[in-house]
Amino acid sequence: MNRTELIERLKVEMGYSEEEAARVVDAMMESMTESLSRGDKITLPGIGTMAVVDRAPRKTVDPETGEEMDLPVRRGIKFSPGKRLKDALTSLDFITKGLE
Numbered sequence: 001m002n003r004t005e006l007i008e009r010l011k012v013e014m015g016y017s018e019e020e021a022a023r024v025v026d027a028m029m030e031s032m033t034e035s036l037s038r039g040d041k042i043t044l045p046g047i048g049t050m051a052v053v054d055r056a057p058r059k060t061v062d063p064e065t066g067e068e069m070d071l072p073v074r075r076g077i078k079f080s081p082g083k084r085l086k087d088a089l090t091s092l093d094f095i096t097k098g099l100e
Contacts, residue, residue: 003025006025007025010024036052046085047082048080048082048085049080049082051077052076053076053077054074055074055075057072
């Protein structure tokens with residue numbers, strides 16, 4: 001699902017106009033971005049938790065030159081799915097029947 005599809009879903013399910021739905025999506029994204037940039041954890045019950053994590057420095061190889069490079073400490077986001085999301089994903093037919 002992308003931003004446009006989310007806006008459309010809000011229009012249909014909540015009866016919002018396109019402008020109202022877009023403002024809701026934009027406000028939510030802005031709030032989440034600000035919260036994560038401060039290092040806060042975001043918990044959406046049933047969906048999951050997002051938290052900022054520091055990635056350790058590591059060595060890598062440039063695929064073009066073969067030169068070894070040092071990558072510095074990086075910040076990333078870790079997502080841990082909630083129970084409702086996990087249950088929804090494990091109940092999908094292709095998982096229980098195998099990838100046919």
